[in-house]
Amino acid sequence: MPMILMEELAGNWDRLVVKDAPAAAIYDNPVFHQQSTVGSFSVRGWYTELRRIGAAAREMLLTAAATDWGVPVRECSASNSIITHTPSGRSRSFGSVAAQAAELPIPQQPELKSNADFRLIGTSPKRVDLAGKVDGSARYGIDIALPNMLYAAIKRCPTLSGRLKSMDDTAARRMPGFHTTVPLPDGVMVVARSYWHARKALAQVRTEYELGKLAGVDSPKISQIMREAFNGPSAVARSEGDAPAALAASTHTMEAVYEVPYLAHACMEPMNCTVRIDDTGCDVWCGTQAPQGAQHAAAAVLGIPAARVRIHTTFLGGGFGRRGEADFVTQAAAAAKAAGRPVKLIWTREEDIQHDFYRPAAAIRFRAGFDRDGKIAAFESNVVTSSTPTRMAAGPSFYTSGIADSNYADAIPNFRVTGVDANIGVRFGFWRSVNDSHNPFMLEGFIDEIARHLKRDPYQLRRSLLQHPSGRRQLAVLDLAAEKAGWHAPRPGHSLGIAALAAFGSYIGTVADISMKGSQITLHRVVTAVDCGVAVEPDNIQAQLEGGMVYGLTAALRGEITIANGAVQQSNFTDYRVMTMAEMPLFESYIVPSTAPPGGIGEPGTAPIAPALANAIYAATGKRVRSLPLSRHGLTFSVERASA
Amino acid sequence: MIKLNVNGEAHSVDVDADMPLLWVIRDELHLSGTKFGCGIGACGACTVLVDGQLRRSCMLPVGAAAGTAITTIEGISTDRSHPVQQAWVAESVPQCGYCQSGMILAAISLLRQNPHPTDADIDTAMTNLCRCGTYNRVRKAIHRAAGSSTA
Ligand code: FES
Ligand code: FES
Numbered sequence: 001m002p003m004i005l006m007e008e009l010a011g012n013w014d015r016l017v018v019k020d021a022p023a024a025a026i027y028d029n030p031v032f033h034q035q036s037t038v039g040s041f042s043v044r045g046w047y048t049e050l051r052r053i054g055a056a057a058r059e060m061l062l063t064a065a066a067t068d069w070g071v072p073v074r075e076c077s078a079s080n081s082i083i084t085h086t087p088s089g090r091s092r093s094f095g096s097v098a099a100q101a102a103e104l105p106i107p108q109q110p111e112l113k114s115n116a117d118f119r120l121i122g123t124s125p126k127r128v129d130l131a132g133k134v135d136g137s138a139r140y141g142i143d144i145a146l147p148n149m150l151y152a153a154i155k156r157c158p159t160l161s162g163r164l165k166s167m168d169d170t171a172a173r174r175m176p177g178f179h180t181t182v183p184l185p186d187g188v189m190v191v192a193r194s195y196w197h198a199r200k201a202l203a204q205v206r207t208e209y210e211l212g213k214l215a216g217v218d219s220p221k222i223s224q225i226m227r228e229a230f231n232g233p234s235a236v237a238r239s240e241g242d243a244p245a246a247l248a249a250s251t252h253t254m255e256a257v258y259e260v261p262y263l264a265h266a267c268m269e270p271m272n273c274t275v276r277i278d279d280t281g282c283d284v285w286c287g288t289q290a291p292q293g294a295q296h297a298a299a300a301v302l303g304i305p306a307a308r309v310r311i312h313t314t315f316l317g318g319g320f321g322r323r324g325e326a327d328f329v330t331q332a333a334a335a336a337k338a339a340g341r342p343v344k345l346i347w348t349r350e351e352d353i354q355h356d357f358y359r360p361a362a363a364i365r366f367r368a369g370f371d372r373d374g375k376i377a378a379f380e381s382n383v384v385t386s387s388t389p390t391r392m393a394a395g396p397s398f399y400t401s402g403i404a405d406s407n408y409a410d411a412i413p414n415f416r417v418t419g420v421d422a423n424i425g426v427r428f429g430f431w432r433s434v435n436d437s438h439n440p441f442m443l444e445g446f447i448d449e450i451a452r453h454l455k456r457d458p459y460q461l462r463r464s465l466l467q468h469p470s471g472r473r474q475l476a477v478l479d480l481a482a483e484k485a486g487w488h489a490p491r492p493g494h495s496l497g498i499a500a501l502a503a504f505g506s507y508i509g510t511v512a513d514i515s516m517k518g519s520q521i522t523l524h525r526v527v528t529a530v531d532c533g534v535a536v537e538p539d540n541i542q543a544q545l546e547g548g549m550v551y552g553l554t555a556a557l558r559g560e561i562t563i564a565n566g567a568v569q570q571s572n573f574t575d576y577r578v579m580t581m582a583e584m585p586l587f588e589s590y591i592v593p594s595t596a597p598p599g600g601i602g603e604p605g606t607a608p609i610a611p612a613l614a615n616a617i618y619a620a621t622g623k624r625v626r627s628l629p630l631s632r633h634g635l636t637f638s639v640e641r642a643s644a
Numbered sequence: 645m646i647k648l649n650v651n652g653e654a655h656s657v658d659v660d661a662d663m664p665l666l667w668v669i670r671d672e673l674h675l676s677g678t679k680f681g682c683g684i685g686a687c688g689a690c691t692v693l694v695d696g697q698l699r700r701s702c703m704l705p706v707g708a709a710a711g712t713a714i715t716t717i718e719g720i721s722t723d724r725s726h727p728v729q730q731a732w733v734a735e736s737v738p739q740c741g742y743c744q745s746g747m748i749l750a751a752i753s754l755l756r757q758n759p760h761p762t763d764a765d766i767d768t769a770m771t772n773l774c775r776c777g778t779y780n781r782v783r784k785a786i787h788r789a790a791g792s793s794t795a
Binding site: 549 | 716
């Protein structure tokens with residue numbers, strides 16, 4: 001984002017200083033009017049605004065310099081934080097006129113550069129955050145240390161709907177370093193002299209819980225609830241033509257049900273927050289994707305206006321949507337209030353896995369009907385999930401995204417998408433790529449099934465569904481991924497699977513290149529093509545695509561949160577196993593040159609790997625994978641390593 | 645009082661002998677570059693060198709580390725000049741960065757034992773977890789550092 005501003009400002013990159021913003025409306029994302037780092041919205045939301053700010057500042061600086069020199073502004077230019085008067089060759093620094101420039105009226109219509117004149121955008125300049133991330137000095141929320149600070153440890157009822165009935169902290173009170181016990185509606189915290197003391201004392205607290213409505217609920221039951229919902233009432237997200245009638249009139253039809261489980265975020269840095277209360281209000285330190293949410297959470301606990309809560313945003317050890325929540329802020333504020341001293345709350349990994357806002361389980365029933373020529377005449381999708389966007393009041397039908405707004409729709413005369421917001425009761429939330437973490441897996445899988453059913457090449461069938469203006473950019477990434485992966489000439493013994501989609505304002509196509517021996521998958525490489533509009537920082541785009549792919553592949557391989565008696569059965573990296581170095585495939589990414597406004601890049605990369613891999617498995621084995629993770633299908637995984 | 649030598653400096657800490665070294669380093673010595681990720685030895689975020697050996701400090705009671713020479717991320721150079729750090733910057737490895745202290749120490753340990761590791765060697769040795777998926781860049785940076793320290 002600083003690149004966008006610096007581009008128009010013509011500033012010197014080497015002198016850039018980046019500071020974290022406090023919570024304030026002025027930093028609200030121009031697109032969705034909240035100060036949140038979510039939805040892959042930062043660059044695409046701020047692109048024009050940051051350019052305008054940079055350009056306006058440059059014009060003010062130029063005007064100030066020109067006035068001082070007594071020359072026309074148009075004879076002056078700026079580059080690298082230096083203003084030059086071209087005819088005379090005189091020059092001076094931005095700093096020398098900054099004070100005068102600041103007095104000038106802010107230009108409302110500053111002139112923006114044309115894309116061809118970009119010098120910074122489209123390059124990968126030196127990153128300002130790297131130094132602290134290789135020498136240990138970068139400060140994350142968990143690193144905050146204040147004078148007089150105490151530490152809190154937390155344990156909540158394993159059953160997600162649990163309520164604290166009673167607790168006995170007699171033994172805990174006798175532990176060294178003990179300070180305070182803080183009961184919560186659904187758990188208990190112990191505040192102590194050190195985090196280790198807090199952990200040990202917490203282990204001595206005895207609790208009794210009312211299990212609540214999730215008692216007895218388990219994963220098979222949840223799956224059953226979702227599948228039964230297919231036959232209940234649903235909301236219409238999109239309806240073109242008359243799909244039910246067209247299905248009935250079709251010469252032949254297909255139906256398939258796809259399903260995925262809950263997933264945890266498992267950010268590397270466990271949830272934590274530090275709160276200090278004083279007479280003027282309170283200070284909150286945490287890595288957060290939503291400073292205003294954190295601000296309101298603390299204010300609510302303390303009963304003070306939000307404006308009196310000062311948010312200090314730190315680096316965060318992974319967000320992925322989890323740090324858009326503020327439960328840990330609420331708890332830390334309660335701990336600081338009870339202790340009467342600054343408190344740093346740190347969750348264990350076990351609490352993090354067991355008390356997440358999970359990527360919701362989801363299921364889709366697809367139906368397709370074909371006419372005599374083998375064309376898709378009707379297409380129906382019924383999406384059952386728990387809708388995070390609805391929970392966040394961001395629009396009820398958004399959970400069908402990736403299906404209802406699919407670019408294939410324009411090629412299908414009767415197209416109907418319905419949705420059911422299943423009220424299951426397991427906490428759920430935004431998880432990197434949100435609905436696109438499941439909907440494309442399902443849609444691209446079913447499209448592949450259709451291709452096989454029609455005896456058509458899956459890549460060519462997709463091409464035929466994208467031959468209209470709205471399909472143009474998706475078609476381009478599909479083509480590029482297929483070309484780079486050698487779709488038409490796979491290596492002997494290799495099988496390819498393809499998927500392409502539009503998400504977060506970008507377009508992405510991926511090919512998985514595998515071979516199989518029995519149930520053993522060997523992933524040889526992953527080839528991805530993306531069109532994310534103007535590629536602001538290509539090296540970061542590559543990193544985000546690769547990281548997104550790892551997040552999606554981890555989920556596809558064995559990502560699964562299962563529920564028993566309303567409690568999460570996984571607890572740490574031993575039973576919620578994330579991908580390792582040894583499992584990391586070769587990854588190639590290609591960026592389609594574009595002058596379109598930037599699309600999102602943090603999330604699209606997570607979406608296509610699961611369907612590409614599942615489609616490759618079908619190509620290799622004839623076995624269709626309609627649910628994740630792959631480990632549930634008895635499939636094991638390895639990658640190809642070029643011998644060094 | 646437990647005597648520790650961390651990054652060449654002698655410290656005495658007044659803590660229980662069963663307190664994991666991780667929390668002593670972080671909360672008593674205020675060296676926050678060593679991170680907490682799992683607490684059970686499964687992620688490597690807390691990696692340090694103890695007498696030159698790779699150790700996951702969340703699993704090492706401080707009592708067992710008394711009298712040893714401990715190196716944390718803060719101790720590998722004062723100015724980010726260690727070849728592994730330089731390779732990390734050159735390859736732009738970190739994303740969120742949280743796992744990277746541990747990754748860097750694991751890489752240093754690997755290169756000491758095996759100055760020219762193959763990809764397979766890297767797969768075996770680098771068991772640290774990274775949720776941001778920086779593995780391929782970690783691999784490249786290790787190869788780069790191996791190249792730069794050839795002589
Ligand atoms: S915190 Fe020590 S290995 Fe994860
Ligand atoms: S860089 Fe974020 S966990 Fe590795």
